[in-house]
Amino acid sequence: MFSCSSWWVGHRVGRSLVLDNRWKDKSVLALTITPGVANSLEVREVPAPSPEEGEVLVDALSVGLCGTDVEIVAGEFGAAPPGQDYLVLGHENLGRVAEAPAGSSLVAGDLVVGIVRRPDPVPCGACAAGEWDMCLNGRYTERGIKELDGFARQQWRADPEALVKLEPGLERVGVLLEPATVVAKAWEQIERIGRRAYFEPRTVAVTGAGPVGLLAALIGIQRGLEVHVYDLVTDGPKPALVRDLGAAYHTDSLQDSQVRPDVIIECTGVAPVILEAITGGGQNAITCLTGISGVGRKTPIDLGDLNRTAVLQNEVIFGTVNANKRHYTAAGAALAAADTSWLERLITRRVSIDNFRDAFDQQDDDVKVVLDFPEVQS
CATH class of the missing domain: 3.40.50.720 (NAD(P)-binding Rossmann-like Domain)
Structure with a gap:
């Protein structure tokens, strides 16, 4: 295992993103699996997220676990990014902006959720229309599931259009946005x-x-x-x-x-x-x-x-399966209108990333289990 002091290597700065090469010499810790190999779940060092993955740098706060994650850990599902033998887990997510480009409507400290499915590269008619949840040719990618690394790592990146900003009051429950x-x-x-x-x-x-x-x-x-x-x-x-x-x-x-x-x-x-x-x-x-x-x-x-x-x-x-950006926006409005204390009760177990294996040990009273990450100190 590892301590919280060793978990975090990054820091948050309130300035525009500079696309330089400093990230190349850094690594972050991530929860990974080897696709198709049962019980290969482990925390390992992986390269820090490249600016090519997105202009916004995000500090991870939480990832939620669901049946899809269980299937991936069991080796029944999941595909690694091309040229990579591992997949970073985690599609239900919540993070805090560390760096964002000027004019993006996001600033350091904003609470955000990354959108899971991304359009296929062709794209098909549905993806071109912004309806990537209804992709026609199956060439979409999904973070933490299909050919894109997920959010269960210290820091991750996304472009502004692939992020949804949440109200600050949803910090404890915003990880429920994806479901x-x-x-x-x-x-x-x-x-x-x-x-x-x-x-x-x-x-x-x-x-x-x-x-x-x-x-x-x-x-x-x-x-x-x-x-x-x-x-x-x-x-x-x-x-x-x-x-x-x-x-x-x-x-x-x-x-x-x-x-x-x-x-x-x-x-x-x-x-x-x-x-x-x-x-x-x-x-x-x-x-x-x-x-x-x-x-x-x-x-x-x-x-x-x-x-x-x-x-x-x-x-x-x-x-119906998956969602596009307007569904994320609608879900955010539903969470904002809900009783936050009720939403907190829906999360029946919060497990530190240090004890990640405990999160996959199902208990009788589990409703939603969440892995929490220690937040970067300013």
């Missing part, structure tokens, strides 16, 4: 689909009370809707988090609860739950799938009945 973008995008698409006809939703069902499900419920409450959240656990933080939002918490199934929602947001990726979600809506229901399922298991289904119900009830079922 919040998933449901900000989901709600945007639900609204767009709803405009196909008369749309006045009153009731929302959210399956799964993990971070994404809880944030989906939060936005539903902010929209003035009646929200029902479904999960299996009967104790721990989840029931109270849901009820303190003003939503209803269910441990029975959607079908058994007899709730007929106008909108369903599925956040588990569990096949039987997905099946119930896509068959449990009311007339003209819209069902959004955000959870990613494992493959290889078969779930019995009467496809004819599913088709008949969907057609006769004018239902829409769609999937």
Whole structure:
């Protein structure tokens, strides 16, 4: 392991970025894996971020962990940058600007989040239109996931347009922005689909009370809707988090609860739950799938009945993943409008980067686990 005094080698300065070669002789410590190799997680020295990676230098504050990170650590997913045999982990992120170019609207000390997905180099029509979350050819890159180093390192860089500035009051919870973008995008698409006809939703069902499900419920409450959240656990933080939002918490199934929602947001990726979600809506229901399922298991289904119900009830079922910049902006507004103390309770464990292995040791009461970095002293 290492001490906090050895962790940080950089310092923050309040001046415009000078693109010189001083970074070449420096290194930073980063949390890395070898793609495709299970349990290769380690902290290692890597070269300091090059100015070619972006004009803004950022000191890392936090990275959040999710199922994608677990899959990458297990060797099931992830791709290193070209010419590199390791990948710096971390896509859920929060940092503080150390250096920024003049005229960028960012200054040293600003709280920022880096956008995960970057457009493909061609680019395709969607990426060219700024809709890189809907990339058509799969040549996008993703920080900490696909061919771009992530944010779990002392310092990282990005261009100003790949950063979202947050309000200072979100310092303890801003790391939730990236998962919040998933449901900000989901709600945007639900609204767009709803405009196909008369749309006045009153009731929302959210399956799964993990971070994404809880944030989906939060936005539903902010929209003035009646929200029902479904999960299996009967104790721990989840029931109270849901009820303190003003939503209803269910441990029975959607079908058994007899709730007929106008909108369903599925956040588990569990096949039987997905099946119930896509068959449990009311007339003209819209069902959004955000959870990613494992493959290889078969779930019995009467496809004819599913088709008949969907057609006769004018239902829409769609999937969504990732987000573009306007979704980050919308998610930032949702976090800023939320009760910060409630958001802090959603982060159930904060682990120092010194003890990074503990963060991957799942505990029964975990909702969101966050790795914290010691902040650079001025």
